[in-house]
Amino acid sequence: MEVKKRYISLYVENQIGVLAKISGLLAGKSYNLDTLTVGATEDPTVSRITIGLTIDDITYEQVIKQLNRSVVVIKVMDFSDVPIHKKELLFIKVSSCSEKDKAEIFRIAQAFSLEIIDYDKSHVMVQCVKTEGGNNDMIALFNDTFINRIEVVRGGSVAIEAISTRDQ
Amino acid sequence: MVKGTEIIVKALKEEKVETLFAYPGGQAVDIFDALYGVEGIDVVLPRHEQALIHAADGYARSTGKVGVCLVTSGPGATNLVTGLATANYDSVPLVCITGQVPLGLMGNDAFQEVDIVGITNSVSKYAVTVRTREELPRILKEAFYIARSGRPGPVVVDVPKDIQQAMGEDYYPEGVSIRGYKPNESVHVGQVKKAVSLLKKSKRPLFLVGGGVNIAGANDAMRRLAEFVGVPVITTIMGKGAIPSGHDLYLGNIGIHGSYAANHAVSECDVLFSIGTRFNDRITGKISEFAKDAKIIHIDVDPASISKNIVVDIPIVADAKLAIEKLLEYASPLKVEKWVEQTKAWKEQFPIHMKQKEGLTPEKIIRYINENFSRPIITTDVGQNQLWATQYLELEGNRQFLTSGGLGTMGYGFPAAIGAKLGNPDRQVIAISGDGGMQMNIQELATAVALELPLILVVLNNGYLGNVRQWQELFYGKRYSSTCLKYRRSCDRNCGSPDKCCPPYNPDFVKLAESYDAYGMRITKEEEIGEAFAYALSHKHAPTMIECVIAPDLNVFPMVPTGKPLSECIMDC
Structure with a gap:
């Protein structure tokens, strides 16, 4: 089935x-x-x-x-x-970041409309508000790029009926 | 201003509770104090909380009223769990008030504290802790309403001790408005018309009637409907009595120990009109083969019971009585005489009888009850005693046969009989148990003696946990693992069958009954059945236990092995 x-x-x-x-x-x-x-x-x-x-x-x-x-x-x-709007909050913390890594994270953030919400010398934290599927993609991307260096926490989807009829 | 405990007493009075099944303890003692000397409420003290809730269940099933339990916190409350699950499965309205430690101690692992709401959520219709004195009256009112409305069920109200003691308004609401609970109270006429039109086209229609018809009290309407359209009726165990067992159109019980006629009829019908059943695995057999040529109509008050196990073609969410009455308006007589004749031929050709014809048998005992008592209330335990009762008992109507159908709770029968007798003092109440189940709540002899209840307790003693023994004989190579109740350490561990060297059975049920100041009689021969019942009937104010020593190797047939379709039953009878 x-x-x-x-x-x-x-x-x-x-x-x-x-x-x-x-x-x-x-x-x-x-x-x-x-x-x-x-x-x-x-x-x-x-x-x-x-x-x-x-x-x-x-x-x-x-x-x-x-x-x-x-x-x-x-x-x-x-x-x-x-038709609904659905979104999920996702935090990704990347550790042991070199300057090159940081530059890459900032580029990824720009390309995918992510927000950098915190960082220090060797860490960067990204906030991502997308659908569950979109967040899955982001996790896969970060996993591939920063192998064994990411920590992920996700909030679960919230959904609300759309005002217009377009599924978001 | 009055205490919380006085509101509880007020609620019991307003809800017209005449019998309260109650066992005191530290966190309920204030409520017992408030009940002291109160007129109009019979406070009954069973000897164990599990028996207490089964008694309340028997009271509720036999009267149609809400059964009410009052116990203390911790072990008092956890002892209710099996009874809650029993009542929940079989849709029995109960309100169970549990004492709880004071709010400030909750969560601290206080003495006799358990999270009874957390424990009972999945086995009750609703469970709630009262957290303020203000909400106590509303929650009690809602509890009674939820228990008895829609598909009835047990409700747990957990009342912390400080709320019992807290002062508040002397008030009990008249009505309820629960935004998350609106039981269906009407019938969708469009669906009824669809069902009628499907029925009209049918060549081999069949009614399958479950416990919902008995609970709704739709028995008379059901009989009229079956007679009016001229369609045969089969029942589940819980539906037994929905139409009189002796009725011409009645084919018997369906299911793994059902009658040949009922199981074949369901396998060959083309429209299965089911009312108030959950299509439990014990009635369907192999599910892909169940009524496989039939379109299925299903009436149930609980939408979640529809298309849960069997996908139905026409669902009707409604109370069975309302729906059947509506059907009587729209239905018309069917010309299905050939089919009816066929089902009657099956019934005549393959009646249920025990293979053993000689000596004392459960069939003879139950048939004696059929012939000598008028509308008795019969409770059963679980196992072979229950299955034989469902096969051989003849019932006239609802509230007459109390058995744990869904959960299959051993130890249910005897305490349920106590509750039934308290609710029906003028009716003869007979408990049919096995020797295993009787010992699960044997302490209730003290209760029955204390309450001076002339119950007849029929113990079918085969020295085994017979139903499991039957499975072991038929499907497990006669490896009788942990089912012999005569077993002692000195026995041969691989003993395959009882013989003369077996140790004596314990307990001696007759002496045991006498030790409780009840009466006991042991019978071993068919000729003694009448004498034993006469002996029991001579005791007007005390229970009598009739220990019927039956052969250890009797089996319940017909039987459909697990995973097989209903049409493949082992007859052997």
Whole structure:
């Protein structure tokens, strides 16, 4: 069965233990997530969770139903066929940088619209805000260029329905 | 201003809770104090929290009311876990109030502290810790509402001791509004019409009825629908009783120990109209072969149960009763006499009987119950005793047969019978257990004696954990690993079958019953069945245990081996 990358956005009660309930529910059913992010919304009693997962149609339908069933889930939004904006924050720290390396990092940053947010004599830190796929590409590029010298931390995707109809 | 504990008592009264299954402890003692001398609430003290929640479950299943548990924190709460999972699987409405250490100690590994909400999230419909005195009334109200509405289930409300003691408004809400929980309360008529139109084209239609029909109390409507359209009915174990077992259109249970007629009908039908079932692996057999020529219609109140195991063609999300009543409006009689005759022929040709005809057999005991009791409530344990009961019991309706269908919890039957009797003092309650399961909650003899409950406890004693023994005999080369309950260290470890040299069975169930001030009788012959039940019925205020010593090697047939299609059942009967 065909597996596809999908995003789900949830409105949930902003209470202690809700994240554990949602992640536990998904883990208990053996659904494997790619990313999960959570944060409070404009309404402090409500949090919003973005879940990214690569999954087939039938299992995906079950995920949606199981989430809908949870008392702490206020609303489930299936972003499968909806134009959305999705972005993920990524930090890449490169160590043992020579001057030549630094110049290369600055060139890469310029070419791919990355931001240099910190550096010292031998380190450079890059901030990258792209889609998950775009960030995967950046990690691959840095891995190839600065073998065994990078440290990566990524935030997981956040997604929101587009105002216009173009998928971003 | 009143204490939190007084709000809990108020909630119980407002929710019309007449029976509370409760076991005290350090973090619940304030609630017990508030309950002291309260009129109208029967506070029942089982002897173990696991039995306590099974009793509440039996009470709920047999009355349709919410079963309510009250236990302390830590071990009191963790002892509920098996019962929660049991109730969750079988959609039983429970509210379980657990004491908790004070808020300030939570997370500090305090004495008798566990994160019971974290532990029970995956085995309950909803679990919540009360974190302020203000939200206590709302959470209690919501707990009862969530437990009983939609697809019913158990709810855990964890109440820290300082919230129990805190003063606050004397108030209990009348209604609820939970933004994340809106159970479906209507039927999509368009889907019903589609189902009816598919049914009309069918040459070999079949109703598959699950526990949802019993829970919804749609039994009468279901019978009328089956009769009106003239379509045969099969049930799951949980659906047994959905239409009377003796009904002309009823073919028996489907599943790995189902009847030949039911399993063949489902394999050959062209439209499978299923209502209130989860298509559990115990009923489907090899899933790719299940009803493979059939279009499937599925009514369920829980959307997540639809297309979970079996992909359905026409889903209808609705309460079974509402949906069946709607179907009665739109459906019309079908001309499928040939098919009906075929299914009846299977039923007559291959009735379920035990191979063993001589002596004392479970079939004879259960048939005795059928013939001599009017609408008794029967609870079972899990294993062969349960399977024989599902095969041979004849039921009239719902709330009559209590069994742990989904989780398969040994130790369920006896405490469930206690709960059922408390909820139905005028009905005869009979627990059918094996010798293994009976010992899992044997301490409840003390409860049943204390409450003066005239239960009949039928223990089918074959000296084995019989269901696993059957598997070992049939599929594991008769290697009876850890299933003989007569085993002692001095026995031959590779003993293949019992003989005269076996050590005596322990415990002596009769002496054990007597030691609790209950009654006991051991029978070994068919002729003693009537005498034993007469002996039990002569005790109006105490339980009687009837130990039925049956052959150690009896098996449950028919049986569909794991991974095989339902049409390939081993009959051997």
